Amino acid sequence: xxxxxxxxxxxxxxxxxxxxxxxxxxxxxxxxxxxxxxxxxxxxxxxxxxxxxxxxxxxxxxxxxxxxxxxxxxxxxxxxxxxxxxxxxxxxxxxxxxxxxxxxxxxxxxxxxxxxxxxxxxxxxxxxxxxxxxxxxxxxxxxxxxxxxxxxxxxxxxxxxxxxxxxxxxxxxxxxxx
Amino acid sequence: xxxxxxxxxxxxxxxxxxxxxxxxxxxxxxxxxxxxxxxxxxxxxxxxxxxxxxxxxxxxxxxxxxxxxxxxxxxxxxxxxxxxxxxxxxxxxxxxxxxxxxxxxxxxxxxxxxxxxxxxxxxxxxxxxxxxxxxxxxxxxxxxxxxxxxxxxxxxxxxxxxxxxxxxxxxxxxxxxx
DNA sequence: GGCATATAGTTGTCACATGCAACCTAAATC
DNA sequence: GATTTAGGTTGCATGTGACAACTATATGCC
Numbered sequence: 391x392x393x394x395x396x397x398x399x400x401x402x403x404x405x406x407x408x409x410x411x412x413x414x415x416x417x418x419x420x421x422x423x424x425x426x427x428x429x430x431x432x433x434x435x436x437x438x439x440x441x442x443x444x445x446x447x448x449x450x451x452x453x454x455x456x457x458x459x460x461x462x463x464x465x466x467x468x469x470x471x472x473x474x475x476x477x478x479x480x481x482x483x484x485x486x487x488x489x490x491x492x493x494x495x496x497x498x499x500x501x502x503x504x505x506x507x508x509x510x511x512x513x514x515x516x517x518x519x520x521x522x523x524x525x526x527x528x529x530x531x532x533x534x535x536x537x538x539x540x541x542x543x544x545x546x547x548x549x550x551x552x553x554x555x556x557x558x559x560x561x562x563x564x565x566x567x568x
Numbered sequence: 569x570x571x572x573x574x575x576x577x578x579x580x581x582x583x584x585x586x587x588x589x590x591x592x593x594x595x596x597x598x599x600x601x602x603x604x605x606x607x608x609x610x611x612x613x614x615x616x617x618x619x620x621x622x623x624x625x626x627x628x629x630x631x632x633x634x635x636x637x638x639x640x641x642x643x644x645x646x647x648x649x650x651x652x653x654x655x656x657x658x659x660x661x662x663x664x665x666x667x668x669x670x671x672x673x674x675x676x677x678x679x680x681x682x683x684x685x686x687x688x689x690x691x692x693x694x695x696x697x698x699x700x701x702x703x704x705x706x707x708x709x710x711x712x713x714x715x716x717x718x719x720x721x722x723x724x725x726x727x728x729x730x731x732x733x734x735x736x737x738x739x740x741x742x743x744x745x746x
Numbered sequence: 747g748g749c750a751t752a753t754a755g756t757t758g759t760c761a762c763a764t765g766c767a768a769c770c771t772a773a774a775t776c
Numbered sequence: 777g778a779t780t781t782a783g784g785t786t787g788c789a790t791g792t793g794a795c796a797a798c799t800a801t802a803t804g805c806c
Contacts, residue, residue: 404704405696405699405700406692406696408696408699408704408707408708408711409692409693409695409696409699410692410695411708411711412695412699412707412710412711412714413688413691413692413695415711415714415715415718416597416601416695416714417620417623417691418715418718419594419597419598419714419715419717419718419721420597420598420601420602420605421620421640421641422641422718422721422722423594423598423718423721424598424602425641426721426724427598437791437792439792439793442599445595454754454755455754455755456753456754456755462599463599463600463603464793464794465793465794465795466754466755466756467755467756467757467758467793467794467795467796468792468793468794469755470755470756470757471756471757471792471793472792474756487754490753490754490801490802491754491800491801491802492753492754492755492799492800492801492802493753493754493755493801494754494755510591513591513595514584514587514588514591515587516720516721516724517587517588517590517591517594517717518583518584518586518587519720520590520713520716520717520720521583521586521587521590522583523716524713526582526586528709528712528713529586529590529713530586530589531705531706531709531710532590532709532710532712532713532714533586533589533590533593534706534710535698535702535706535707535709535710536590536593536594536597536710536714537593537596537597538698538701539597539695539698540593540596540597540600540601542694542697542698543597543600543601543604543694544600546604546694615762615763617763617764632783632784633783633784634782634783634784642764642765643764643765643766644783644784644785645764645765645766645767645784645785645786646763646764646765647784648784648785648786649763649764649785650763652785665783668772668773668782668783669771669772669773669783670771670772670773670782670783670784671772671782671783671784672783672784
């Protein structure tokens, strides 16, 4: 697993070794974070997806349901329900869109923003513990790599084929019958 | 969001800025990978969790159900069902444990290993595309940071309090009533 | 203006993932 | 040998999310 001394290895092999190590690390991270994030749920009273929605609305301002769905890579029906939950709890508001009577303007409430900030602060504090062990350079590098990974994955996901060759975001997933 | 020139900022502030950037990037990555990984599901005929299980068995050799559960941070009942599915599809086998009649030895089959390797190869190839754009140093650094993040998250999750102050792995999550 | 079509959201329905509790069987302990 | 503990499985409930059908509005074409 660990890249050995790179002497006597082709650039090809090095690339593969690096990619393998990175993949293993990322894969692990993602798996574990799914649990970590689920914890976040119960402590405050929202789900992970709800939290992402809150984040989007906090960071980008009001938007339509459709825009939110695209941003979060969710189906519009799922988005409706996510917003339902958030609205019920008073974290977002649905306002009529002035320009289009069909559309909505989703807005985070003050209460929602406060909640989001609280959660975010805690999560960032956790990262800070780790970041403290690295120099800034290394941290910036890692952050950049992670960003690119995310963008690349998103692009792959949105645009089409991901792994194997099923349809993309169209959501081929649930078609599986165990 | 972007760390500005670090002149005139306290180390505290720098740390916070770095942590914030890292958190945002990781958070994004995790969210997107959940979708990307779900794609992986349908293309080959297993779920994400099933794939993690296959990975564990491929990488660490035969183990008991309980050990697998601990490794994947899953409940033992969930693990049972994950293994059910994999066994039904012929990717793993349950063998009697010689030493303990209650226990099982879970083993990946040749077919299972082949599948895992196929999936893994594709995923690694995807990483390779991204890795190709970085120098090895940066890549190694990022990999290391990501590993530490994962380990830290795992430790936090397993040991106790995560965010807020609900119980840990005990699975406080589902107790929420939307 | 009026009908055909497209678009924004909502609701019905279904499948899947997963935790907890109760249970069963086999070990371990006394 | 009886009680307790441990490894797994099954019953049940909940959360999540996709897809499809539907409603209401907007847009285009005549």
